[in-house]
Amino acid sequence: MTGQVRTVDGRVAGRRGQATRQKLLDCLSEMLSSSPYRDVKVIDVARKAGTSPATFYQYFPDVEGAVLELAEQMAAEGAGLAGVLEDGSWIGRAGWQTAQNLVDGFLDFWRRNDALLRVVDLGAAEGDKRFARIRAKILNSVTGSLTATITELQSKGRIDKDANPAAVAGALVAMLASVASHQKGFQGVKPAELKPNLALLVHLGVTGKKPTR
C-alpha cells in the first residue's frame, strides 16, 4: 500500500536514508512540542538531527510536508481509538462505563499527540484538504461508531426523532477534541474532575438520558 519510501528527487531510500528521514521526523516532532508552529524552521530541525537543511529537503518538500507525514503515522494509530466502542454497551451501568472509557481514551490520545493535533486542526480549519482528510480519519472511527449507536437507539424511540445522529455524534467528538486540546485552559476545573463531566455529556448525547452509576 505505502510503496517504497522515496526522496523528493525520485530515488528510493535505503536503510541509512530511512533512518535519517525518521530522525528528521522525530526531531520535527520534538520541535513542534517545544515551540510555536509558526517558528519551526527547517534549519532548526536539521541542526537538531545533526544534519544539514539540504538533507531535509531531500526527504520532504517543506515543513508542512514533513508534518503531514507525521500526521499520517499518528492517524494510523488513532484509527484504533474506536476500539473501546466496539464491544461497549450503552445500556444501564455499562453505558456509563463505555462513556468513561471513550473519554479516557480520547483525552489520553490527545495528550500524547497534542502538538501534532494542534497543527492538523489548524490545517483542517484553514481549508487544507490533506489535513482535513487526516483529521477525519482520526475522528471518523469514533464518530461512525457513535452515529450507529445513536441511530439504533433512535429507532427504539428513546431519542428525539428530529435529531441527526451524524450531527450529534460529530458534535460530541468535536467537543472531546476541543476540550482535550485546551485542558490546561480550564480555569478552576481540575483535569481529573473534567473527565466524569465529559462522560456525562457524552452519555446524555448518545442515549438521551442520565447515566446510571
Next chain:
Amino acid sequence: MTGQVRTVDGRVAGRRGQATRQKLLDCLSEMLSSSPYRDVKVIDVARKAGTSPATFYQYFPDVEGAVLELAEQMAAEGAGLAGVLEDGSWIGRAGWQTAQNLVDGFLDFWRRNDALLRVVDLGAAEGDKRFARIRAKILNSVTGSLTATITELQSKGRIDKDANPAAVAGALVAMLASVASHQKGFQGVKPAELKPNLALLVHLGVTGKKPTR
C-alpha cells in the same frame, strides 16, 4: 483606561499614524483569511497596505503582536455573546428557544471571525498566556452564564449532583467553538441541519432533559 496609542519606539500616534496602523491591521486581517497563518509575512501585509515593512515595525513588534491587537478588538465585541443568555429562560419552550439563540449567535460570531479565531485558538493551545486570556475573555461570558444556570437548576435537583457546572458549561462552549471552526468539515451534514442538533445537546447539557419544542 486604554491610554494613548503608541509606536514601538514610544512616540504617541497622531491621526495619520493611527490611520496607517489601522490600515495595516485591516490588511493583516485579510491576509489571515486568505492564506495559512504560517505563510503570512510582514512584507506582504505592508505591500498590501501600500507601505513598507519598516512602517509595520513602527506599530507592531511582529506579526503575532499585530494579531493580538486584532484579537483584542474582536474579544471586546465577542464579550457581548452572552447577551442572548441574559434574559433567556431555560424553562419549557423558552428553553429550546434560548438554546437555539445561543447556537445561532455562536456560529454567526465564529463565521464572521473564523480566521482570527483559528489563530487565537492555536496560540492558546500552544500555551501562550496572552492568547489564552483573549480566548477566555470571549468564552467566559457564555461559560459563566451557563455555569450559573446549571448551578441553579442543580439546586432544584434536576441535574446530577455530581456534575460540576463549570466543567459542563466549559465543555459545551468548547463544543460550539470547535464545531464552528470546522463547519465545512462535517461531511454529510448540512450547516442548516447542524444547528438544531447543537441546540439539542446544549439544552440536554444545561437542563438535563430533552427540549419541549
Next chain:
DNA sequence: ACTTGTCCTGTCATGCCGTCAGCTTACCGA
C-alpha cells in the same frame, strides 16, 4: 580495486526579517 547507486553537504542565489539613520510632512506658537 572498480563500479554503481545511495547518501550527505558546501555553496549559492534569492528573499524575508528587523533595525537604523535620515528624510519628509504636519502641527503649533510667536
Next chain:
DNA sequence: TCGGTAAGCTGACGGCATGACAGGACAAGT
C-alpha cells in the same frame, strides 16, 4: 509668515532561512 519640533515614512543593510544543485563520501556487490 516663519521656524521649531515631533510625527511619520522609507531606503538600505547585515543577518538568517529557503530551496536548488553539483559533487564528494560511503556502502555493497563483482
